[in-house]
Amino acid sequence: MDIITYLRNLIKAKKEQRDNLRNSLIECDTKDERRAIQETINSLDTEIAEAEAQLTEQERSADPN
Secondary structure, three states, X not given: OOHHHHHHHHHHHHHXXXXXXXXXXXXXXXXHHHHHHHHHHHHHHHHHXXXXXXXXXXXXXXXXX
């Protein structure tokens, strides 16, 4: 598997994880649970943004034009 495919799969998996966490926010009973889940979502958003930036850079490097 090349790096571009790896990054695309990583981004997809992290977005799915983030979406699942967002759905679980609805079912939380306490503020502490919501806060912890939101912190994890924020971390995932950062990781997704970083992976997307790396993907963009890799795609630019792979395309000589």
